[in-house]
Amino acid sequence: MRRVLILAACAPLLMAQSLGPGARTEEGIPRQSCGFGEGLGLLRAVEREAAQRVPGVGEGRARGERAVSGLNSAAATFRACGCARLAQLTAEAASAAVAAPAEASVARLTSVFAQVKFRARIAREFSEERACR
Numbered sequence: 001m002r003r004v005l006i007l008a009a010c011a012p013l014l015m016a017q018s019l020g021p022g023a024r025t026e027e028g029i030p031r032q033s034c035g036f037g038e039g040l041g042l043l044r045a046v047e048r049e050a051a052q053r054v055p056g057v058g059e060g061r062a063r064g065e066r067a068v069s070g071l072n073s074a075a076a077t078f079r080a081c082g083c084a085r086l087a088q089l090t091a092e093a094a095s096a097a098v099a100a101p102a103e104a105s106v107a108r109l110t111s112v113f114a115q116v117k118f119r120a121r122i123a124r125e126f127s128e129e130r131a132c133r
Contacts, residue, residue, distance in 0.1 A: 034080050036083070038077060042073055042074040043070075043071070043090060043093075043127070046093070057104065060100065064101045064103070067100065068097045068098055071093050074090050075090040086126055093116055093123055096112065
């Protein structure tokens with residue numbers, strides 16, 4: 001009987017150890033060591049870059065390629081952290097940026113980057129308000 005009581009008392013500790021350091025411990029908190037901060041950094045960098053004026057078609061296309069790459073990387077990071085909704089919002093921003101590398105005018109690039117900035121801001125604000133939920 002005594003062994004059963006000891007095992008019952010230690011069960012929560014044993015379960016916590018078996019989950020490991022990358023396990024999600026509480027709803028709304030990202031997994032440890034998943035790179036959540038790096039994903040937020042990429043998201044903020046793309047939002048900041050999208051807000052800048054487009055000087056020319058060549059620079060705008062290059063900026064669009066960087067935005068797509070950064071947003072896709074951030075979405076993958078959020079997905080790995082268990083933040084499905086944040087990953088979805090970031091992927092939507094990436095899908096808005098996909099058109100930029102193929103655009104032929106500064107006016108159209110400006111419009112695409114306005115959409116990217118808007119969607120990236122929505123994802124960033126979501127992350128600040130709700131974290132991973």
